Amino acid sequence: MDPLRQSPSPSSSRASSPRTFSCERLGYVGIEAVLDQLKIKAMKMGFEFNIMVVGQSGLGKSTMVNTLFKSKIWKSTMPGLRVPMPQTLQLHSVTHVIEENGVKLKLTVTDTPGFGDQINNDKCWDPILGYINEQYERYLQEEILITRQRHIPDTRVHCCVYFVPPTGHCLRPLDLEFLQRLCRAVNVVPVIARADSLTIEEREAFRHRIQDDLKTHSIEVYPQKSFDEDINDKILNSKIRERIPFAVVGADREHMVNGRCVLGRKTKWGIIEVENMAHCEFPLLRDLLIRSHLQDLKDITHNVHYENYRIIRLKESHALPRGPGWVNLAPTPSPTPTGTRASPGPGKVCRWAEDDSDEDF
Amino acid sequence: RAAATVAGGEGCRTVPLAGHVGFDSLPDQLVNKSVSQGFCFNILCVGETGLGKSTLMDTLFNTKFEGEPATHTQPGVQLRSNTYDLQESNVGLKLTIVSTVGFGDQINKEDSYKPIVEFIDAQFEAYLQEELKIRRVLHTYHDSRIHACLYFIAPTGHSLKSLDLVTMKKLDSKVNIIPIIAKSDAISKSELTKFKIKITSELVSNGVQIYQFPTDDESVAEINGTMNAHLPFAVIGSTEELKIGNKMMKARQYPWGTVQVENEAHCDFVKLREMLIRVNMEDLREQTHSRHYELYRRCKLEEMGFKDTDPDSKPFSLQETYEAKRNEFLGELQKKEEEMRQMFVQRVKEKEAELKEAEKELHEKFDRLKKLHQDEKKKLEDKKKSLDDEVNAFKQRKTAAELLQSQGSQAGGSQTLKRDKEKKK
Numbered sequence: 157m158d159p160l161r162q163s164p165s166p167s168s169s170r171a172s173s174p175r176t177f178s179c180e181r182l183g184y185v186g187i188e189a190v191l192d193q194l195k196i197k198a199m200k201m202g203f204e205f206n207i208m209v210v211g212q213s214g215l216g217k218s219t220m221v222n223t224l225f226k227s228k229i230w231k232s233t234m235p236g237l238r239v240p241m242p243q244t245l246q247l248h249s250v251t252h253v254i255e256e257n258g259v260k261l262k263l264t265v266t267d268t269p270g271f272g273d274q275i276n277n278d279k280c281w282d283p284i285l286g287y288i289n290e291q292y293e294r295y296l297q298e299e300i301l302i303t304r305q306r307h308i309p310d311t312r313v314h315c316c317v318y319f320v321p322p323t324g325h326c327l328r329p330l331d332l333e334f335l336q337r338l339c340r341a342v343n344v345v346p347v348i349a350r351a352d353s354l355t356i357e358e359r360e361a362f363r364h365r366i367q368d369d370l371k372t373h374s375i376e377v378y379p380q381k382s383f384d385e386d387i388n389d390k391i392l393n394s395k396i397r398e399r400i401p402f403a404v405v406g407a408d409r410e411h412m413v414n415g416r417c418v419l420g421r422k423t424k425w426g427i428i429e430v431e432n433m434a435h436c437e438f439p440l441l442r443d444l445l446i447r448s449h450l451q452d453l454k455d456i457t458h459n460v461h462y463e464n465y466r467i468i469r470l471k472e473s474h475a476l477p478r479g480p481g482w483v484n485l486a487p488t489p490s491p492t493p494t495g496t497r498a499s500p501g502p503g504k505v506c507r508w509a510e511d512d513s514d515e516d517f
Numbered sequence: 518r519a520a521a522t523v524a525g526g527e528g529c530r531t532v533p534l535a536g537h538v539g540f541d542s543l544p545d546q547l548v549n550k551s552v553s554q555g556f557c558f559n560i561l562c563v564g565e566t567g568l569g570k571s572t573l574m575d576t577l578f579n580t581k582f583e584g585e586p587a588t589h590t591q592p593g594v595q596l597r598s599n600t601y602d603l604q605e606s607n608v609g610l611k612l613t614i615v616s617t618v619g620f621g622d623q624i625n626k627e628d629s630y631k632p633i634v635e636f637i638d639a640q641f642e643a644y645l646q647e648e649l650k651i652r653r654v655l656h657t658y659h660d661s662r663i664h665a666c667l668y669f670i671a672p673t674g675h676s677l678k679s680l681d682l683v684t685m686k687k688l689d690s691k692v693n694i695i696p697i698i699a700k701s702d703a704i705s706k707s708e709l710t711k712f713k714i715k716i717t718s719e720l721v722s723n724g725v726q727i728y729q730f731p732t733d734d735e736s737v738a739e740i741n742g743t744m745n746a747h748l749p750f751a752v753i754g755s756t757e758e759l760k761i762g763n764k765m766m767k768a769r770q771y772p773w774g775t776v777q778v779e780n781e782a783h784c785d786f787v788k789l790r791e792m793l794i795r796v797n798m799e800d801l802r803e804q805t806h807s808r809h810y811e812l813y814r815r816c817k818l819e820e821m822g823f824k825d826t827d828p829d830s831k832p833f834s835l836q837e838t839y840e841a842k843r844n845e846f847l848g849e850l851q852k853k854e855e856e857m858r859q860m861f862v863q864r865v866k867e868k869e870a871e872l873k874e875a876e877k878e879l880h881e882k883f884d885r886l887k888k889l890h891q892d893e894k895k896k897l898e899d900k901k902k903s904l905d906d907e908v909n910a911f912k913q914r915k916t917a918a919e920l921l922q923s924q925g926s927q928a929g930g931s932q933t934l935k936r937d938k939e940k941k942k
Contacts, residue, residue, distance in 0.1 A: 186795040193799035257541040451546035
C-alpha cells in the first residue's frame with residue numbers, strides 16, 4: 157500500500173522502502189511525554205459528541221438524556237400537558253457545552269418527536285436517515301474544500317439510542333425496520349425504556365427475545381462484532397453484547413433513601429433507584445456511552461460509517477479522482493502512428509474504476 | 518420532511534452539572550486509543566557530509582541506528598531513509614530518519630536543494646493520493662510526511678553559507694525547520710554567541726521562516742519562549758560513554774578536557790532533546806498536517822484547476838471542473854496524437870520522395886554508363902571490323918599479288934612469249 161516501495165536507485169530522490177528495525181534503547185529518551193502533549197492538546201480543543209434519541213413519545217427520552225448528563229438538557233414533557241401531536245416527524249437539536257474537571261464537552265442532542273406516533277408509520281425512518289446523511293454530507297463538503305478549516309466542525313451523529321417500548325414480547329415490525337436500516341448508517345444502541353414496568357424475569361426473557369430477533373435479522377448494533385480490534389476489545393465487548401439491550405429507567409428527581417440522596421422514581425410500592433444496578437441497568441448505559449466507549453463511538457463513526465457514506469457519494473457523482481488515475485493525468489503521449497486505439501490515459505482510469513467496483517467491502 | 522433546528526453553535530449555553538457524569542475520562546480514552554494505534558514521527562536531517570548527523574540521531578534516541586558514513590564523492594544529493602520501531606513503557610513510536618547523502622560535496626551546488634524538496638513533496642503527494650482515494654484507510658495509513666527538519670549548520674563561526682540560505686528558503690514553506698549548529702565543540706563560547714546572533718539576523722533579513730516553538734498554551738509557553746531565544750541550538754553528538762566523576766556519561770575526550778554532551782553549560786543538546794521530543798513532538802506533527810500539508814494540498818488542487826464553490830453554483834463543482842478538465846485534456850491529447858501522426862506520415866512521404874529521386878538518378882546514371890559502354894564497344898567493333906577489312910584486303914592483295922607474281926613468272930614467260938610471238942609476228 158506504500159506507494160514508495162521501490163528498490164533504491166542511484167539517482168532516486170525518494171526514500172527506500174521502510175523496513176522497520178526494532179531498536180534496543182540504552183536509556184530514557186522521553187518519547188512517552190507525547191501522551192501528555194496529546195492530552196494537553198485535546199483538553200485545549202475540547203471534545204464534541206452528538207447523540208440522537210429515537211422512540212415513540214412517552215418513553216422517557218428527554219428524561220433519560222437529562223439523567224445521563226445530569227443536567228437540564230431538555231425540559232421533559234409532563235404527562236397530561238396538552239402538547240399538540242406533531243403531524244410529521246420532526247427533528248429537534250439542542251447543543252450545550254458541559255464541563256467537568258477541565259474537560260469541555262460540546263454535546264448535541266437530537267430528538268425525534270413524532271416518531272412512530274402516526275397511524276401510518278410507513279417510511280418514518282426516512283427523515284431520520286436524511287438527517288444523518290445530511291450531517292455526513294456537511295462534513296464531506298467541508299473536507300473536500302480547497303481551503304479547509306483547521307478543525308472541521310463535527311455534527312455527525314455518533315450514537316443513536318433507540319428506545320424499545322416495554323411490551324415484554326419481542327421487537328415490533330416498526331422496530332425491526334428501523335433498526336435494520338439505521339444500523340448500516342450509524343451506531344445504534346437499543347435500550348428497553350421504562351423498564352420499571354417489567355419484573356426481573358420478564359426483563360431477562362424480553363432481552364433474550366430481542367437478542368434473538370436481532371440475530372435473525374442480522375442487525376448489528378453497537379458494539380459491532382466486526383469492529384473488534386484485538387482480543388481485549390473482544391472480551392470487553394462480548395460482555396456488553398450479552399446485556400444489550402439495557403433495561404433503563406430515567407429519573408431527574410432526587411429522593412431520600414436510607415439517608416442518601418439518590419435519583420429515582422417514587423411510586424407507592426417503593427423507590428426505584430436509577431443508579432442501583434439491582435434496580436435497572438442505567439449505570440451500564442452511562443458507562444458505555446460516556447465513560448468507556450465515547451471515543452470509540454466517535455472513531456467508528458468517522459472511520460467506518462462516514463467512509464461508507466463517502467464511498468457511495470463519490471462513486472455516484474464521480475466527484476473526486478481515483479488515486480492511481482489521478483497521478484497519471486499528464487503522461488507524454490506515445491507517438492504510435494498506427495495506433496487507432498485511444499491514448500493510455502483514459503484507458504487506465506477506466507480499468508481502475510472497474511477494479512474499485514469489483515472489490516468486496 | 519425533517520426540519521432540524523440546531524440551536525447553538527458558537528454561542529451555545531453552558532449547562533451546569535448536578536453530579537459526576539464521568540466524561541472527564543475522555544482525554545484518557547483518547548490517549549488509550551492513540552497508544553494502541555502507535556505514533557509515528559519523521560525527521561529529516563539536512564547537512565553537509567561529515568557534520569555528525571547520524572551521530573546526533575544516535576545520541577538523541579539513545580540507540581545505535583545502523584548505517585555507514587558516506588563518502589564525499591557522491592555525484593549528486595540523495596536521501597537515505599530508515600524506519601525504526603522504538604518502544605518506551607507502553608508507547609510505541611515508528612521513527613523514520615531521513616538523511617541527505619552528498620549534500621554540499623559537489624562543485625556545482627545549484628541543484629542541491631532539489632532532491633530534498635522533491636522528497637518532501639513526494640511524501641505530501643502520497644498522503645494526498647491516499648486522502649483522495651474513494652476507498653481509503655487513513656487511520657491505518659503510515660504517515661511518511663516529514664514532521665521536523667534539522668538543518669545542520671557548519672561551525673565556521675562566521676555566517677551562514679549561501680547554500681544554507683538558499684536551501685532553507687526553499688524548505689521553509691514545506692517543513693518545520695529547526696536550525697542547529699553542528700559539532701559546536703569547535704567554537705568557543707564567545708564566538709558562539711556572535712555566531713548565533715549573526716545566523717538569526719541573516720535568517721530574518723532573508724525572510725526564512727524557521728519553526729517557532731508554540732507559546733499559546735500556558736503550560737508550555739514559558740519554557741518554549743525561553744527556548745526560542747536560544748535558537749539555533751549548538752549541539753554535540755557522541756555515543757561514547759566516559760566515566761566522569763562516578764557516573765558514566767556521553768562525552769568526547771580531548772587532550773585539553775572532556776566535553777559532556779548532556780551538560781547544559783557545554784552545549785544545547787539537552788535543550789534540543791527537550792524541545793524536539795519531550796515538549797513539542799505533537800505540535801510539530803500538527804503543524805505539518807494543518808499548515809504545510811494544507812498549503813501543499815491547496816496549491817496542488819488549484820494547479821489542477823479546482824476552485825471552491827461559489828454560493829450559488831451547484832455542489833461538487835470539483836467534479837464538474839474535473840470532468841471538464843479531463844475531457845479537455847483528452848481532447849488535447851487526441852489532437853496532439855493526430856498532429857504527430859500527420860507529421861510522421863508527411864515525413865515518411867518526404868523521405869520516400871527523396872529516395873525515389875535518388876533511385877531515379879541512380880538509374881539514369883546506370884543507363885548513361887551503359888550507353889557509354891555500348892558506344893565504346895561499338896566503336897571498338899567498328900574499328901575492329903575496319904581493321905579486319907583492311908587485313909582481309911591486304912591478304913587478298915597479297916594473295917593476288919603472289920598469284921600474279923607466280924602467274925607472271927609463268928605467264929610472264931607465256932605472256933612474254935605471247936608478246937614475243939606478237940612481236941615476231
